[in-house]
Amino acid sequence: MEALKKNPAWKGRRGPLVLVIMDGVGYGKYKDGDAVADSKMYHLEAIKAKSPHTKLKAHGTAVGLPSDADMGNSEVGHNAMGCGRVFNQGAALVSQSIESGNMFKGQAWIDVISNVKKTGGTLHFIGLFSDGNVHSHLDHLKAMIREAKKEGAAKVRIHILFDGRDVGETSALDYLDPFEEFLKTENSGSFDARIASGGGRMWITMDRYGADWSMVERGWKTHVLGEARQFGSAREAVETYRKEIPGIIDQDLKEFTVAENGKPIGTIEDGDSVIYFNFRGDRALEITAAFEEDKFDKFDRQRRPDVCYAGMMEYDGDMHVPKRYLVSPPAIDRTMGEYLAATGVRTLAISETQKYGHVTYFFNGNRTGKFDEKLEDYVEIKSDVVPFEQRPWMKCAEITDTVTQAITSGKYDFIRLNYPNGDMVGHTGVYQAVVCSMEGMDIQLGRLAKAVDAAGGILVLTADHGNSDDMFEHKKDGSVVYKDDGSPKAKTSHSLNPVPCIIYDPEFKGDYDNTELNEGLGISSIAATCIEFLGYLPPEDYDTPIINLKN
Ligand SMILES: O=C(O)[C@H](O)COP(=O)(O)O
Ligand SMILES: [Mn+2]
Numbered sequence: 142m143e144a145l146k147k148n149p150a151w152k153g154r155r156g157p158l159v160l161v162i163m164d165g166v167g168y169g170k171y172k173d174g175d176a177v178a179d180s181k182m183y184h185l186e187a188i189k190a191k192s193p194h195t196k197l198k199a200h201g202t203a204v205g206l207p208s209d210a211d212m213g214n215s216e217v218g219h220n221a222m223g224c225g226r227v228f229n230q231g232a233a234l235v236s237q238s239i240e241s242g243n244m245f246k247g248q249a250w251i252d253v254i255s256n257v258k259k260t261g262g263t264l265h266f267i268g269l270f271s272d273g274n275v276h277s278h279l280d281h282l283k284a285m286i287r288e289a290k291k292e293g294a295a296k297v298r299i300h301i302l303f304d305g306r307d308v309g310e311t312s313a314l315d316y317l318d319p320f321e322e323f324l325k326t327e328n329s330g331s332f333d334a335r336i337a338s339g340g341g342r343m344w345i346t347m348d349r350y351g352a353d354w355s356m357v358e359r360g361w362k363t364h365v366l367g368e369a370r371q372f373g374s375a376r377e378a379v380e381t382y383r384k385e386i387p388g389i390i391d392q393d394l395k396e397f398t399v400a401e402n403g404k405p406i407g408t409i410e411d412g413d414s415v416i417y418f419n420f421r422g423d424r425a426l427e428i429t430a431a432f433e434e435d436k437f438d439k440f441d442r443q444r445r446p447d448v449c450y451a452g453m454m455e456y457d458g459d460m461h462v463p464k465r466y467l468v469s470p471p472a473i474d475r476t477m478g479e480y481l482a483a484t485g486v487r488t489l490a491i492s493e494t495q496k497y498g499h500v501t502y503f504f505n506g507n508r509t510g511k512f513d514e515k516l517e518d519y520v521e522i523k524s525d526v527v528p529f530e531q532r533p534w535m536k537c538a539e540i541t542d543t544v545t546q547a548i549t550s551g552k553y554d555f556i557r558l559n560y561p562n563g564d565m566v567g568h569t570g571v572y573q574a575v576v577c578s579m580e581g582m583d584i585q586l587g588r589l590a591k592a593v594d595a596a597g598g599i600l601v602l603t604a605d606h607g608n609s610d611d612m613f614e615h616k617k618d619g620s621v622v623y624k625d626d627g628s629p630k631a632k633t634s635h636s637l638n639p640v641p642c643i644i645y646d647p648e649f650k651g652d653y654d655n656t657e658l659n660e661g662l663g664i665s666s667i668a669a670t671c672i673e674f675l676g677y678l679p680p681e682d683y684d685t686p687i688i689n690l691k692n
């Protein structure tokens with residue numbers, strides 16, 4: 142990797158460049174439910190009033206998703222910001238691989254199918270049960286079930302993780318009923334496919350970044366060992382839990398197995414095959430480790446079946462996890478982090494556990510490691526393990542403590558951080574908590590601006606996608622959806638809205654046009670913009686910077 146060339150047009154600044162990713166903070170489309178606009182963000186407003194600012198696209202094709210109906214998400218957003226270009230992402234790549242038939246010609250698929258045909262074992266699917274297209278899509282699951290049947294697999298068991306986070310908060314049955322119908326039409330004398338176990342995605346299996354391994358342990362017990370409360374069907378489980386725990390939303394539904402005569406119908410046994418059908422890696426790596434690792438100390442697996450395991454994609458490009466995968470991930474290369482390390486730029490990346498991998502792993506194109514141990518520091522502040530509506534301020538103050546010290550220390554040229562509040566609290570759907578999270582974060586933005594003033598640096602405020610800017614469900618005509626009790630129906634998923642890009646440069650030297658920024662760009666333009674603010678020429682194929690340097 143070549144070093145970046147110095148940019149003669151840049152006049153330099155005394156202090157570091159600080160890139161702030163306000164996760165899930167966009168510009169709302171509707172007044173009702175825009176918790177960002179509804180919050181008192183005095184510091185953000187004051188910074189904005191003094192600074193050039195624009196809106197950036199953060200959804201759909203602007204971040205490599207199949208269509209502009211797809212909301213943005215953290216993976217594609219951080220990939221785009223960190224890599225400076227837009228790559229076709231997992232959602233699109235898996236669909237293409239299914240359509241072209243390449244998935245079913247690949248060695249991983251051949252392995253899982255031939256394994257169960259040889260052993261007479263069961264083919265299991267585990268994954269997120271929705272069409273959210275953030276971690277998975279039900280169409281992919283259905284295509285694989287059809288193909289497995291065609292190729293002679295006899296028994297299929299499906300382990301479903303209810304969503305309610307990338308789709309409507311209580312939409313589980315909208316997916317479950319049609320899927321059971323689909324299974325009915327596929328099932329025959331020689332083909333037996335059934336839902337065997339499951340639970341809410343924020344309760345079992347889909348933990349990320351080691352935040353709460355007990356979730357994965359519960360998932361393992363449920364899917365593999367069959368140790369969970371027994372029901373006659375998944376629908377019965379959903380209805381029972383909803384009755385027993387009023388107000389529960391899908392992502393939190395408790396674990397269940399489907400059982401007959403007191404026996405779970407789909408435990409995972411020696412000789413079986415398992416496909417984890419999520420294409421996104423952060424919430425796939427832990428359950429994959431439980432299946433794949435010989436030495437494993439995160440919880441007691443009790444029994445580790447000898448299975449042929451495949452992930453939908455390669456989840457970690459450094460560590461090559463999982464060993465077997467159905468579709469190759471986007472070939473993200475020459476990331477900004479790699480260039481900066483080759484150029485000698487001293488970097489700090491920091492967030493709390495829930496978003497730590499976003500500013501490291503996702504930002505670096507889905508690679509866990511550093512590019513240069515000497516030049517880069519990665520800091521994780523431990524997240525609380527509580528429902529975030531109970532602690533909406535999360536760790537934004539602690540992150541800021543470290544960042545303000547880092548700004549003052551003179552140790553870094555580039556600091557990037559992620560404040561998770563707008564996203565993690567946004568996903569809870571609790572409006573008051575979201576407002577609190579925004580106001581808590583705003584206090585920290587004020588502290589950052591002060592530190593940047595003193596150090597003579599530059600602060601760039603942006604986001605990876607919207608979420609807290611769109612907290613109510615709306616009908617097609619724009620009116621709010623209300624529940625039976627008269628309160629607005631909460632929207633827990635991300636939004637399609639654009640995100641801010643605010644450039645706070647207190648020691649502006651006239652080296653770029655600060656009256657007019659380039660308009661109509663997407664968040665992939667953040668990379669070239671940061672490279673220019675660090676005094677270098679961006680690689681030619683990076684997307685256009687947001688500023689125009691004067692020559
Ligand atoms: O994994 C999650 O929490 C959601 O599916 C998406 O949120 P993120 O893309 O902001 O992480
Ligand atoms: Mn995000």
Ligand SMILES: [Mn+2]
Pocket residue numbers: 165215564565568608635
């Ligand atoms: Mn999110």
